Amino acid sequence: MTTSEAAGTAPAHDPAVIDRLLDRAVARLKAVGALCSEEVERAVRTVPRHAFAPEFPLEEVYDPRMVLRTRYADDGTATSSVSAMWVHTLMLERAHLAPGMRVLEVGGGGYNAALVAELVGPGGSVTSIDIDPVVVERARTFLAGTGYGDRVEPVEGDAEHGHPPGAPFDRIIVTAAASDVPPAWTEQLVDGGRLVLPLEVRGYQRIYAFTKRGGDLLVGETGDHAGFVPMQGAGAPDSRRARVTGTVELVTDADPVPAPEALPDVFALPAHQERTGVRIGGMEPFSTLQMWMTGLSGFGLLTGTGEDFVHRPMASNTTPAVWDGATLAYLLLPRVPDDTETYEYVACGHGPQAKEAASALAEHVRAWNRDHRHGPGPRFLVHPGLPDADRVVRTRHTRLLALWDRAEPDHGLDWAADASG
Numbered sequence: 001m002t003t004s005e006a007a008g009t010a011p012a013h014d015p016a017v018i019d020r021l022l023d024r025a026v027a028r029l030k031a032v033g034a035l036c037s038e039e040v041e042r043a044v045r046t047v048p049r050h051a052f053a054p055e056f057p058l059e060e061v062y063d064p065r066m067v068l069r070t071r072y073a074d075d076g077t078a079t080s081s082v083s084a085m086w087v088h089t090l091m092l093e094r095a096h097l098a099p100g101m102r103v104l105e106v107g108g109g110g111y112n113a114a115l116v117a118e119l120v121g122p123g124g125s126v127t128s129i130d131i132d133p134v135v136v137e138r139a140r141t142f143l144a145g146t147g148y149g150d151r152v153e154p155v156e157g158d159a160e161h162g163h164p165p166g167a168p169f170d171r172i173i174v175t176a177a178a179s180d181v182p183p184a185w186t187e188q189l190v191d192g193g194r195l196v197l198p199l200e201v202r203g204y205q206r207i208y209a210f211t212k213r214g215g216d217l218l219v220g221e222t223g224d225h226a227g228f229v230p231m232q233g234a235g236a237p238d239s240r241r242a243r244v245t246g247t248v249e250l251v252t253d254a255d256p257v258p259a260p261e262a263l264p265d266v267f268a269l270p271a272h273q274e275r276t277g278v279r280i281g282g283m284e285p286f287s288t289l290q291m292w293m294t295g296l297s298g299f300g301l302l303t304g305t306g307e308d309f310v311h312r313p314m315a316s317n318t319t320p321a322v323w324d325g326a327t328l329a330y331l332l333l334p335r336v337p338d339d340t341e342t343y344e345y346v347a348c349g350h351g352p353q354a355k356e357a358a359s360a361l362a363e364h365v366r367a368w369n370r371d372h373r374h375g376p377g378p379r380f381l382v383h384p385g386l387p388d389a390d391r392v393v394r395t396r397h398t399r400l401l402a403l404w405d406r407a408e409p410d411h412g413l414d415w416a417a418d419a420s421g
C-alpha cells in the first residue's frame with residue numbers, strides 16, 4: 001500500500017474505542033515500568049498513533065508490545081516499522097526531554113517524532129532523519145494530517161553523519177539498531193546532552209542512555225533489551241561469521257574473528273566440562289551476566305541449532321563463547337536433575353586448552369555471581385581514546401568500557417570515571 005492509499009483509506013474510528021485501548025495500553029506500560037512520568041503519558045494520550053499506521057487494525061496499533069512493520073527488503077526482512085509503544089515510552093523517559101529542547105530523531109516514520117514534539121513544546125524543535133525516501137514521505141504525510149507538519153522536520157539522509165544543519169542538539173534519539181557510535185552523534189550533542197539508542201554490542205542489543213561529559217566522552221547506563229531493525233547505510237552492522245561445524249557459527253562484531261579456514265571442527269577435539277555451582281531460576285533475568293561475559297577478550301556468540309552442539313546450549317540460537325586459537329569454550333545451562341525450575345551454568349571447553357578455557361570461563365561466571373549478580377549493573381564509558389585493556393570493546397569508531405565497580409582499577413581512566421554521574 002502506498003502512503004497516499006494508506007492515508008486515503010484511513011477509516012474513521014470511534015474515539016471511545018481509542019480511549020479504551022489507550023487506557024489499557026497506559027496501564028500495561030506503567031505496570032512494566034516503561035511509562036513513569038505525567039509528561040510522557042500526556043504525549044501518548046495526545047498523539048493519535050493509529051494515524052501513523054492506518055493499514056493496521058486498532059487492536060494491534062494500541063497493543064504496547066506490537067511492532068507495526070511497514071517496509072521490507074527484497075529478502076523479506078523488515079527495514080522500517082512503527083516501533084512498539086513500550087520502547088517509545090521507555091526511550092522517551094530515558095531521554096529526559098523538556099520544553100524548548102532541540103532534538104534529532106534518527107530513523108523516522110512520524111509517530112515518535114510527534115511524541116517528541118509534544119514533549120519539547122512549541123519552543124522546541126524536532127528533526128527526524130531517515131535513509132529511506134518512502135519513510136520520509138510517509139512521515140511527512142502523516143505529520144501534516146495530524147497537525148504536526150510545522151513542528152517536525154522530516155529529512156532524508158544517512159544519519160551516520162548526523163544532521164549538521166540542525167546541530168547542536170540537546171538530545172539525539174536513535175530508533176534503528178546501531179552497532180557503533182559514529183563521531184557525528186557525539187560532536188552534534190551539546191555538553192550535558194543525552195544520546196539514547198539501541199546499541200548492539202557483541203551480539204546483544206540493548207537500549208543505552210548516555211550523557212555527553214565534554215569532548216568525545218559519553219557516560220551512561222543500560223538495562224533494557226531491544227530488537228530494532230538494523231541501521232542501514234555507512235553504519236550497517238559489520239558482524240563476521242566463522243563456521244565451526246554443521247549449522248554452528250561463531251559471530252562477533254568487535255575484535256577480529258579467526259579466518260574461517262583456521263577454524264577446526266572443535267567439537268571433534270578433546271572436551272572438558274566444569275560445573276560452576278552457579279544456579280539460576282527459569283524466570284530470573286541474567287542480562288548482567290551477558291554484559292559481564294562480553295568483557296572477555298575473544299568473546300563471540302555461537303549460533304546454530306541445538307542438535308549440532310555436543311551438549312545442549314544455553315539458548316536455542318545464541319550461546320556465549322570465547323575463542324582463542326584452536327580452543328573454544330562456551331557456556332551451557334542444563335537443568336538441575338530432579339528440579340524443573342532450576343538451571344546451573346556449566347562451562348564447556350574443546351581443543352588443546354579445553355581444561356584451562358573451561359575453568360577460566362567457569363571462574364568468570366562465579367565472579368559475576370559473587371560480585372555483580374544482585375547489583376545495579378555497570379556504568380558505561382564511550383570514548384575513542386580508551387586504551388587497549390581488558391574489557392574494552394573496540395568498534396570501528398570508538399571504544400566502550402563497562403565499569404562494574406567504582407573501586408576497581410581504572411586502567412588510567414580516572415579522568416573519565418570522575419566525569420560520570
Ligand SMILES: C[S@@+](CC[C@H](N)C(=O)[O-])C[C@H]1O[C@@H](n2cnc3c(N)ncnc32)[C@H](O)[C@@H]1O
Nearest residue numbers: 080082083107109112130131159176231232233
Ligand atoms: C524502527 S524504524 C523507526 C521507528 C520510528 N522512529 C517510529 O516513529 O516508530 C527504523 C528506521 O530507521 C531508518 N534507518 C535505518 N538506517 C538509517 C540510517 N543510516 N540513517 C537514517 N535512517 C535510517 C529505517 O529506514 C527505518 O525507517
